[in-house]
Amino acid sequence: MVGCAALLMQVALLQRxxxxxxxxxxxxxxxxFPLLFFGGVGSLAxxxxxxxMLMRLLPWSCVALSCLLVLVLVTFPLVRSxxxxxxxxxxxxxxxxxxxxxGMLMGLPFPVAxxxxxxxxxxxxxxxxxxxxxxxxxxx
Numbered sequence: 001m002v003g004c005a006a007l008l009m010q011v012a013l014l015q016r017x018x019x020x021x022x023x024x025x026x027x028x029x030x031x032x033f034p035l036l037f038f039g040g041v042g043s044l045a046x047x048x049x050x051x052x053m054l055m056r057l058l059p060w061s062c063v064a065l066s067c068l069l070v071l072v073l074v075t076f077p078l079v080r081s082x083x084x085x086x087x088x089x090x091x092x093x094x095x096x097x098x099x100x101x102x103g104m105l106m107g108l109p110f111p112v113a114x115x116x117x118x119x120x121x122x123x124x125x126x127x128x129x130x131x132x133x134x135x136x137x138x139x140x
Contacts, residue, residue, distance in 0.1 A: 006106055009069060010035065013102075016076050017095050020083050026092065034096045035103040042107025051116060058112050065105040072098065 010031065018027040046054060072079075079098070083091045110132060114125070121128065 009106075012073065013099070016073070016080075020080055020091055020095060021088070027095075030092050030095045031099060034099040035106060038100045038103030039107030042104040043111045044107075045104075046108055046112050046115070054112050054116055058109065058116070061105055061108045061112075065102065065109075068102055068105065072102065 014027060014031055017031060018024055021027045021030060046057070049057065083094055086094065114128065118125065
């Protein structure tokens with residue numbers, strides 16, 4: 001479900017930020033780069049935390065991600081009007097910086113859940129990865 005939700009969120013962001021950047025290809029790159037790069041950073045950062053800290057972090061990171069996504073979508077008209085005065089490079093960089101925190105938070109739930117559940121679900125771990133991959137494909 002995490003993979004499917006992430007892709008549905010990306011579609012909503014892609015539709016809105018295409019209005020700012022104009023080009024569908026540029027928008028896709030400006031959207032995917034920070035989400036994937038900072039998602040990897042978030043995933044990597046959680047490796048340094050203890051399991052106890054991750055148990056407390058997981059629900060709050062999901063709440064923070066939801067709140068931040070709603071904030072980005074609700075304030076989009078203001079962001080759009082502010083970005084329209086900038087050149088293409090400034091708009092692209094601003095969109096990428098705006099999406100970086102979303103990417104960081106998106107990189108946490110799946111690896112944290114796998115790490116916390118790994119002792120209990122070790123035999124079906126390949127299936128979990130497979131279901132996540134299928135959800136990503138269905139989400140797109």
